[in-house]
Amino acid sequence: MAAKKKKSDSNNKVVAENRRARYDYAIEDTIECGMMLMGSEVKSLRGGSAHINESYADIENSELWLINSYISLYTDARNFGHEERRRRKLLVSKKELARLWKAKSRSGMTLVPLKMYFNDKGTAKLLLGIAKGKKQSDKRDTEKARDWQRQKSRVMKDFG
Numbered sequence: 595m596a597a598k599k600k601k602s603d604s605n606n607k608v609v610a611e612n613r614r615a616r617y618d619y620a621i622e623d624t625i626e627c628g629m630m631l632m633g634s635e636v637k638s639l640r641g642g643s644a645h646i647n648e649s650y651a652d653i654e655n656s657e658l659w660l661i662n663s664y665i666s667l668y669t670d671a672r673n674f675g676h677e678e679r680r681r682r683k684l685l686v687s688k689k690e691l692a693r694l695w696k697a698k699s700r701s702g703m704t705l706v707p708l709k710m711y712f713n714d715k716g717t718a719k720l721l722l723g724i725a726k727g728k729k730q731s732d733k734r735d736t737e738k739a740r741d742w743q744r745q746k747s748r749v750m751k752d753f754g
Contacts, residue, residue: 595746598649600642600694603661605739607642607711608709608710608711609639609642609644609710609711609712609714609718610645610646610709610710611646611708611709611710612646612649612706612707612708612709613648614637614647615706615707615708615723615725617707617728617733617736618727618728618733619704619706619723619725619726619727619728619733619742620726620727620728621706621724621725622703622723622725622726623697623723623724624708624720624721624722624723624724625686625690625694625721625723625724626719626720626721626722627658627684627685627719627720627721628684628685628686628717628718628719628720628721629660629682629683629684629685629688629718629719629720630682630683630684630685631665631682631705631718632674632676633674634668634674634676635665635668635676635682636718636736638665638666638667638668639665639710639712639718640648640712641668643665643666644663644665644666644710644715645663645664646660646663646664646707646710646720648662648664649661649662649664649704649707650662650665650673650704650705650707651684651705651706651707651722652703652705652711653691653694653695653698653733656679656691657682657683658683658684658685658691658694658705659681659682660681660682660683660684660707660720661681662679663677663679663682663707663710665678666678684720694722694724697724702722702726702727703725703726704725704726704727705722705723705724705725706722706723706725707720707721707722708721708722708723709721721748723735
């Protein structure tokens with residue numbers, strides 16, 4: 595029996611990550627969404643030039659949109675380029691959209707993009723988090739817990 599070819603890890607890579615979101619928000623649930631992109635946007639994403647730090651998702655007219663995300667221009671796309679900060683449609687099933695709408699309608703909940711990546715098949719995906727904003731005291735508690743874990747691992751390393 596012939597051995598299977600290993601897939602290259604170039605398809606399964608993170609393009610953009612919103613690390614600040616986990617600090618500012620308490621993530622309750624996550625959902626993976628597809629994205630409707632132009633060809634020049636996909637080429638630019640493969641180059642790794644995108645930012646989702648200031649972006650958010652919103653539901654309008656029973657459709658899910660990614661707003662204020664940045665995908666830089668692809669230099670070789672002369673005639674058919676794209677706008678860098680245009681609204682991009684996110685692809686989810688009707689059942690998931692209803693669940694997101696219900697979660698968003700609760701008080702203080704928002705839809706925050708966490709990570710933009712290519713999956714194993716090479717398709718661009720967005721990991722979207724259903725989140726609630728943290729207060730300043732909650733952020734301090736998170737920092738304390740993280741520092742304690744770091745100190746604990748150092749102590750265990752020294753005496754273990």
